[in-house]
Amino acid sequence: MPEGHSVHRIARQFDRNIVGRTVQASSPQGRFAEGAAVLAGREATEVRAVGKQMFLGFEDDVWLRVHLGMYGAWDFAGEILVDPTIASANGRMGQTNQRGTDLDQVFDDAGENSLTSIGAPRRTRVHVRMSEQTTGLADDGDLWPPAVVGQVRLRLLTDVTCADLRGPTACELQSPDEVAATIAKLGPDPLVDDVDAGEERFTATVRRKPTPIGLLLMDQSVVSGIGNVYRAELLFRAGLDPHTPGRDVPEETVRGLWRDWVRLLAIGVETGQMMTMDDLDAEAYRRAMASRDDRHWVYHRTGLPCRVCGTAIVLEEMATRKLYWCPSCQR
Numbered sequence: 001m002p003e004g005h006s007v008h009r010i011a012r013q014f015d016r017n018i019v020g021r022t023v024q025a026s027s028p029q030g031r032f033a034e035g036a037a038v039l040a041g042r043e044a045t046e047v048r049a050v051g052k053q054m055f056l057g058f059e060d061d062v063w064l065r066v067h068l069g070m071y072g073a074w075d076f077a078g079e080i081l082v083d084p085t086i087a088s089a090n091g092r093m094g095q096t097n098q099r100g101t102d103l104d105q106v107f108d109d110a111g112e113n114s115l116t117s118i119g120a121p122r123r124t125r126v127h128v129r130m131s132e133q134t135t136g137l138a139d140d141g142d143l144w145p146p147a148v149v150g151q152v153r154l155r156l157l158t159d160v161t162c163a164d165l166r167g168p169t170a171c172e173l174q175s176p177d178e179v180a181a182t183i184a185k186l187g188p189d190p191l192v193d194d195v196d197a198g199e200e201r202f203t204a205t206v207r208r209k210p211t212p213i214g215l216l217l218m219d220q221s222v223v224s225g226i227g228n229v230y231r232a233e234l235l236f237r238a239g240l241d242p243h244t245p246g247r248d249v250p251e252e253t254v255r256g257l258w259r260d261w262v263r264l265l266a267i268g269v270e271t272g273q274m275m276t277m278d279d280l281d282a283e284a285y286r287r288a289m290a291s292r293d294d295r296h297w298v299y300h301r302t303g304l305p306c307r308v309c310g311t312a313i314v315l316e317e318m319a320t321r322k323l324y325w326c327p328s329c330q331r
Contacts, residue, residue, distance in 0.1 A: 002068045004051055004225020005268025008191055010074055011049035014056060014163070016081040018044045021158040023058075028152040035173050036154060038062060044156075051189050051224025053170075055179050063179045064154075069169025077146045078161040189224035190262040191269070199258045206246040206254045213249055214242030214318050214325075217257070225265060232299045232324045233276035234260055241330050242323055298324045 002010075025039035042058040049055075056064040066072070145162050148155070154165040165171060174182065187205070188198030205222050206213065216222050217231045226234070235242050238257055240249065267275050276296050277288060287294040297307055301324060302315040311328035 002052060002072070003227035003230055003268070003274065004049075004189065004191075005265055005272070005274065007052055007054055007068070007225070008049045008265075008269050009272060011047045011054050013074075013076060013080075014044070014047045014054075017076065017079075017161040018056070018156060018158060018163060019047055020044065021161075024157045026155050026157075028148045028155060032154050032171055035064075035171070038173060039064065039156070048192075049189075050183050050192050051186050051220055052227070053182070053186070055174075055183075061176050063174045063176065065170060065172050065174050065179065065182065066165065066168050067170035069167075071166075072168035073166045075149075075164045075166070076161065077164070078144070078158075080161065185221060187219070187221050187223040190258075190265055192224075195262055199255060202258045203251060203254045206249065206257075207251060209246035211246055212243045212318070213240060213246050213257075214323055216246045218319070218321065223258075223261065226261065228321055228323075229274045229296065229299050230261070230264060230276070233274070233296055234264070235325060236297045236330060237276065239330055242318065242325055298326055300324065 020043070022041065022043050023039060024041070025036040027033045027036040039058060039062065042060065042062065044056060044058055046057040047054065048057075052067060054066045056066070058064070068074075145155075145157055148164070150166055152164045152166055153168060153171050156163045156165075188201050190198055193201075202223050206216055209216055209222075211219075214231065214235060217226050217234060218228070234257055237260055238253055240253060240257075246254075264274075264276060271289070273289060273295060275288060276299075277294075280288060284294070289295075292300065298313050301313045303312050305311065306313060306326040306329055309326065309328045311326055313324055314327055316323050
């Protein structure tokens with residue numbers, strides 16, 4: 001499932017390529033035909049990302065709400081302009097010990113170059129899917145618009161850029177009031193809300209709940225954008241047992257979780273990767289950017305020794321989702 005950093009990156013992709021342009025809309029799959037007919041011929045006016053949800057505004061106060069869910073994806077094709085603020089030349093926000101290191105070309109095992117712009121304008125296809133943004137080139141030659149591939153719920157097309165939506169949990173039109181009501185149900189997002197106010201709201205909510213902190217971090221009404229990967233990593237970094245009731249977590253630890261989320265989310269948006277390890281030398285950082293296996297403390301490391309204490313990492317289910325943690329470090 002895409003976590004908050006991916007949705008913010010997708011929103012910025014829309015801001016660069018779709019907002020300010022008249023859009024032709026269709027539903028090749030047929031499941032959003034009526035909604036696409038409403039959007040067709042309208043200008044996209046703004047885009048917002050809050051947690052795991054994106055809201056694309058059109059003239060006449062029409063909004064498109066998209067929640068990618070577990071299997072949703074946006075594929076971009078055509079002339080792709082990437083916001084330089086999210087695809088920096090060094091991609092090392094928070095990695096202060098690596099300044100000056102030449103890390104310009106590092107591709108991860110999904111094919112994404114996380115450290116440089118994915119390039120534009122150019123004829124290419126950019127796949128934005130699952131938990132992290134990945135890119136891949138599609139040789140469509142001079143075919144425009146590109147052929148529809150797979151079950152496309154919604155196609156948004158300008159004269160030079162195409163965005164195809166597949167497999168979302170939610171794809172619907174909303175009024176401004178409905179958008180406001182949807183956002184009001186969500187917890188604070190560090191990239192949307194005032195960071196200090198968000199910390200107070202998050203802390204107050206967690207501290208009054210008997211629910212285990214491992215569940216609270218996944219509750220989008222408590223905090224927006226955290227998914228399975230960030231949940232596991234935040235808890236490990238805090239040395240916190242995921243079964244601890246929220247009201248029993250010390251206040252300073254709760255505040256530390258929020259501040260760590262602020263930091264990790266910013267790194268994720270800039271680099272496109274859920275980088276959760278600190279103080280890596282240049283070669284270790286390169287490996288981490290290239291492989292998920294070297295990027296995390298506990299996530300997806302079942303049975304492997306903890307990177308800190310050597311205890312085997314445990315995998316269990318918590319509310320039907322996989323939870324990875326170290327029973328020795330997180331006590």
